[in-house]
Amino acid sequence: MSATSTGGGEPSRTLALLWGDPSAGPRRKGPGRSVTVEQVVAAALALADEHGLAAVTTRALAERVGISAMSVYTYVPGKPELLDLMVDAVYLAMTRPPWRSRSWRSRLTRVAEANRDLLRAHPWLTEVAALSRPPLGPGVMAKYEHELAAYDGTGLSEVDTDAALSYLLGFVQAHCRAAHDAARASTDSALSDADWWAANQPILERAFDPAAYPRAVRVGAAAGAAQGSAWDADRAWRFGLARTLDGLAALIDPGPAPRGG
Template identity: 70%
Template sequence: MSFERTGGGQPSRTLALLWGEPSVPRKGPSRSITTTQIIDASLSIADESGLGAVTMRAVAERVGVSTMSVYTYVPGKPELLDLMVDALYLRMGRMPWGGETWRDRVIAVAESNRALLMAHSWMTEIAALSRPPLGPGVMAKYEHELSAFDDAGLDDVEVDAALTFLLGFVQSHCRSVHDAERATTDTAMTDAQWWDANQAILARALDPAVYPRAARIGAAAGNAQGAAWSARHAWEFGLERVLDGLAVLIAR
């Protein structure tokens, strides 16, 4: 669906919801639940069954109200997605920095974002870096993560670009991890089982005389990682390259 991204709702309504400001005066009886309960129910459904299971009807059933009642709190799913993402960002742990180096602080930022995206796999599908929900969670997260580059000697535009570069790597890595997990689930086979099942035909097809580098390097990587692709190795190698690239910029 085209709206399954952050920033898909009507901006003024979404911002009013994010900051707790009523966009339209409401008349009628007092409400029996809170917007936070709706957000929490939506998060639970998404974590349990995936983003496609998050419907206004499913949320209503989870909190024990009618579907139409939910619409008096949140006008639609696009706005609900923004509320969900912002709530998770607001709940992230953010300890004040101590005497860490910029590199240690950036590693901590990367690790905290990876933990969030691994715990909520659907986030990699909808959390757009280009149009985030500008709520209190996003702003608190952005402020804290920008401070990881304090005293690094970068100007404001470079700090923003450096943070975006880092978060883009984290999001891409977590999406790859979830894709690999889905492949295992869909085929009911681990990577090792898949390679074992196809070993005979691969041995015939991957002729070292025709593909010398692919055969040699692929075998070396597979033996070192225990698979064609290792999430741990990809994370450690990729994060170090991101940090090395930032180090060149900072040193310059």
């Protein structure tokens, strides 16, 4: 099984699987089904959460649910369709409390935080969840409907509402991918960021010439002292989310037009 993002399978086949259409039944002859598609998807999610997306192989899935490797293909035709089912399943499981706050910034902050929590719980999602080709299943539709409702009362057009949601989710996805990569780098090297900088301090002091790189040395030293490393995920999240919402405020709460010609 191999795939890199959602939306890579045969559309009609994938949609039938996502919505439980009978036409999604097996095309290959073989033994009767002993488990369900939902059980196969749940096993794939468990493997991805425990060991990463690379662990989701036909053999591992078969062992997890107790069927033969070839039988896996009687449930899902391939990795592209399986990825769509996995992503839609985690979206469907998200909680969707009603939007009670009258503040659009508060509502959109909750949208961002909910998606950040989801990507933290399932880091592999940052590798495959394509904003341009989401799996159009019940989970995606429920998530989309709920998050669009957070923009009610903002005065945005339908097109701008969709763009504003994509803009917010794009920030969350990019941030979580960076945080995931940073955490993986620390794990793979067995060095914390602080240890890495300490180990490289002698050569850095020689390479970072204040005369040649005055801004880089000055700003880098100030940022490093403030956050204890070259990059701090929580600080970057707070700063980035605030600036993202500020950008949307230019559309939602525009100030008075400037005077003059």
